[in-house]
Amino acid sequence: MLLLLFLPALALAGEVVVKSNYPLKKGNLESFVKTAPPEVVVKLLKAIPEIKSVELKREKGRLVILVERYPLVKKVEVKGNFYFREEEVKSILGLEEGTPLLEENEEVYEELLKAAYREEGFLNADAKVKLVKDDEGFVTVKVKVSEGNLYFLKDARFEGARAFSKEELFRASGLKRGSVYNLYAVEEAEERLEQFYRSRGFFGSFVFLKEVKKEELGRLFWRALYPEGEGFFNSLSEGLKNAFTHPLATLKALVGSGRGAVPVYEVYEGEHYEIRFTGNRFFSSEELLKAVDLNAVSVDYFLLEQARRKLLELYRKKGFLEAEVSYELKKNEVRFFIKEGPRYRARLVVNGNELTLWYDEEKIEGLVNELVERLKREGYLDARAEKKLKVFKERKEVLVEVKLEKGYRYLLAGFEILSEGFEDIEQQVKWKLPTVLDYELIEHALTEVRQRLHEEGYFDGEVSIEVETRRKGNALYFFYFVRVKRGPRYRYGGALVYGLEKTRLKEVSYMLVKEEYFSKEAEELSLWHLVESDVFKSARVENYADRKEKKVYRLVYLEEKKRGLFELALGYSTFEGFKVGGAVVLRNLLGIGLINKNRYLKSDLYELYELALRDNFLFTRWLFGEGKLFKSYEDHAYFDLYSDGWSLMAGNRITRNLSTAFSFSSFTAETTQTEPSTDALKKLSFLFTHRKYFRLSYAAAWGDRAYSYAKLFARAGKEFRHSYGFRVKLWGGALWGNEPIFERFFLGGFKYLKGYDYESIGGPRGGTRAFYLAPEAYYLIKETFELIAGLEAGNAKNDEGKLFDAPYWNLLFSLGVRTPVGLIRADAAYPMRNTALSTGKLRFYLSVELLF
Structure with a gap:
């Protein structure tokens, strides 16, 4: 039964009513149909992905817009999955909460999921999918997965193979022992093996995959960490991928209790033909074999006649105009007899200019074409060449006369x-x-x-x-x-906003750029605002030009992100020890774009509790704001810091990348060790930021102390061909007044100047002036390994005049490994200024950052 959505509009056609088979998502459709022409409403509704069809119909003196909506996915419940996360299962099935269900055949989804698991080596995986639809067209998708064991490629067998060893055939197949079983690679090996056989004279051979045997590995299978491959880095990269994406299966393989797949190929070698060439001098036998291309199922006289003609054509194109080719077939041997004869020279005459060279059809054609193209580049667009050939057998010469016609x-x-x-x-x-x-x-x-x-x-x-x-x-x-x-300039008409769930329409209106006349810049900026809000998972802005009214109407189609999110961060570094963190994120509170993020972080050197509330569009598209409550502990080289307080920040967007902000904070800070004190402070800060290149800040504090500071952080870089490039970071700052020790500058250790002791530069009381510079070059290998070489330089002093005298610096070499869940980075730094702050030896750092 059609659900009537009563949306009256007084238009030229009379009353306008929208009817749909299922309830439509929230937005401003009710008000939009009152102002927009019906044909515009239809056009924009058809552009919404979840709308299957839209029709106009007259009914009892009124205009009816009939909307057929696809069923919508209300919830996806996934059980039994370990390897693929829930989000990945949804991606494989093409399903997401709030999106249209375009396919209602459960078996299609089951086969998609099983195929995805088989591609990843889970040969016994099974899946069941059930679709439960309610009366309002919302579907709950229930997915139950049975993954089974992961299979590594243990080996391969070639039944019926006699002419070549097993290892020769394994290399020819392109398979790699120790890799996760891949059905595509196993099937592709059939064609590789057939090509291998036929290239070696087994023209009637064929290979097919008979079966895949599943076996216990039964012993330490170290290939899981270092699969066979082309080169050290390729094998190491794939081994690390196995370890991080399949840790349990890799561990089981290493202790001998894993599972291995062994594809079995049936090989029919057929008869072996020996191809021989006699009398060839100009071309090698390998070149001639490639030219005749005898890659066929069987050898007969028709095939050999074709090969003879190919050889004749090959010789004659190179100037052997008297060449003769014959052949004979005896049992399994094909012999080609070649009489090359003399090679003719060519006398190339172009508009009276003469050039003598060996006759080579391709070379001569290339020279002539180059002359014609040169004329065209000079503006003779109608230039063409007429070529005439005359053969003089007595002189073993070919006269090639070329007449160039330039034209205008x-x-x-x-x-x-x-x-x-x-x-x-x-x-x-x-x-x-x-x-x-x-x-x-x-x-x-x-x-x-x-x-x-x-x-x-x-x-x-x-x-x-x-x-x-x-x-x-x-x-x-x-x-x-x-x-x-130009004609008339189109004005903006209305905007149809569709897809809202919790977000208020007023909040969306802050993000849309409103101008009198249409402009591409306004469209792009509106879309950027919607993405920047961090409320919407996807946003699309389309426009439709009404030629009659000379107006542009917009469709703003939105999909909201999940309102609740839990983050878990794990890590380890030789600098901070083990790290753990968690966050609960609540988005779009009250439907006005408020984002609440509650964080907890803990390592050997710090602990943080933080509650933050942020609005990326504060009553207008220009303003944003954030409030925080925080409590933290920091372990430094010369002091410990305990702080708690609150802060408020309000900012203004100047452009997409440029912004300014004012921040006010009130906090209590307690320090121990070198300068023990407890201070109640208030701070007012100004920030000027370019999100890509720099951040400039100035702050003034008062309370138990009065001081101010200025800081600059800048970065730049250039990437070439997505594989190598350079980066540079610059940081500097200055303090004035009765500043506490925790505001002063310390360098050294993992963050700044890795070649020196932790926070030793500037210690024990810290510097009031500091700078840091770090240029580096990097090279990305296989999108997994990042090799980095660079240097770091910096200093922290109380005397501004001596800040740049004899700065500290070190060489830096790093290796980063990108994994599906985070980054592993190893750094080695060598200090170039020997002081009491450095042992003069290499310092090594290891850091692992994993985010779930």
Whole structure:
């Protein structure tokens, strides 16, 4: 029964009503149909993924919009999964809470999941999927998984193989012992093996996968940590991947209780043919074998005749015009008899200019084509070549006469856009003039003009061209005049917002850029705001131009993130010891975009309790704010710090990347050891930030102490071909007044200047001036290993004049390993300034960061 959503609208057609088979998601559809034309409503509704169809129908003097909605996934319940996380299971099935259910066949989902597990080596995996749909079109998907054992590739068998050893065939198959069993690689090995056999004269051979045997490994299987492969890093990378993605299965393999798969191939070798060439001198036998390409199931006289013709053509193209080729087939031996004869020379004559060379059809064709292309690059766009050949057998020579016809030279002499607002596009062409007539250059400029018209809301804009030509000698000069008729500029109509669950419509309105006229910049900025809010999992902004009303209507289709999230962080470093952390994140509180994050972090050097409440769009798209309650402990080299308090921050977005913010905090800080004290402080801070490149801060504190400071952090980098590049970090600061020890600067240790003792530079009381510089180059191998080489330099002093005198610096070498759940990094630093702060030896650091 159709659910009636009573959404009246007084339009030209009379009353407008929307009916749907299931309830539609929240938004502003009710108010939107009151102002937008019905055809616009239909157009935008059809663009929503969960809407299956939309129709217009007249019914009793009113206009009815009939909407058929797909069933929506309400919940996905996954049980029995260990290897694939719940989110990964959803991704495999193509299901997510709140998204449309496009396929209602349960068996399709079961096969998808079983295939995904088999691809990862779980050969016995099974899955059951049940879809439970309620009356309102919401579906609960119940998934039950039985993963079974993970199988490594233990070995392979080749039944019926006699001509080659097992290891030769294993290498030819491309399989790797110790890798996780992969069905695709096992099936691909069939073709690899057939190609291997046929390339060695077994033309009638074929190979098929007979079965896959499942066996106990039965002994220490070290290949699980170092599978066979091409090169040390490839094998090590795959071994580490096994250890982190399948830790239990890898451990079982190492102790001999794991499971191994052994594909068994049935090999029919057939008869072996020996291919021999006699009389060849110019070409090697390997080159001739490749040219004849006898990769066929069987050898017969028809195939051999084809091979003979290929050989003749090969020789004649290289100038052996008198070459002869014959063959004979005796049992399993094919012999080609070749009489090469003399090689002819070529006398190439181009418009009277002569060149003598050995006759080589491909080379001569290339020379002629190069001459024609050179003429075209010079503007002779109609240039062509006529070639005539004459053979002189007595002189063993081929006369190649080439006549080049240039035609007119086409030159672009003028380009002008006879409308304002396109001067930059016009200049891009003009600075190249005069030049060869380049249609791509002109078309690119015209495309930019049309694109700009569209981006500024001139959807009916017209671009016309007038071309004037002048002839001088054999040159034609072209003058292009571009006329732009903008037409009316389209205004913004309404925006259909759809997909809300908890978010209030007013909150979305803060994020949408509102202007009188349509612009691409407003669309892109609106989309960026929606993503930046951290409320929506996905956001899409589409527009529809109403040619009658000269308005642009927007569809804002949204999918909200889960409101609750639990984070778990684990790690270890030689600097901080074991680390553990957890966070509970509550998003979109009260439906107004508030995000609450409650964190706890603990290591050997610090402990933190933090409760934060953040709003990324505070009553407008320009403002954001955050409040925090915190309590922390920090273990430093010369003092311990205990602090607790609260802070409020309000910021302003200047551009997408630039922002300013003011922060006020009130806290109590207690320090022990070097300078024991307990201070109640208030601090006002100003921050100027570019999210990619720098952060500048200035703060003034008062209370039991009065002091101020300024700090700058900057970074830059360049990547080349996604595999190597360089990065540089710069940090500096200065303090003034009666500052406490915990605000002073200390360098040395894991974070800054790894070649020196922890916080030794500036100790024991700390510096009031400091700087740190760290350039480094990196190289990424197989998207897993990152090799880093660089240096660190810095200093911390109380005397500004001596800050840059004899700074501390060290060389740095690092290896990072990217895993599916985090990063492992090993660092080695060598100090280049021997002092009491360094032993003068290499220092090693290891850090592991895992996030779940």
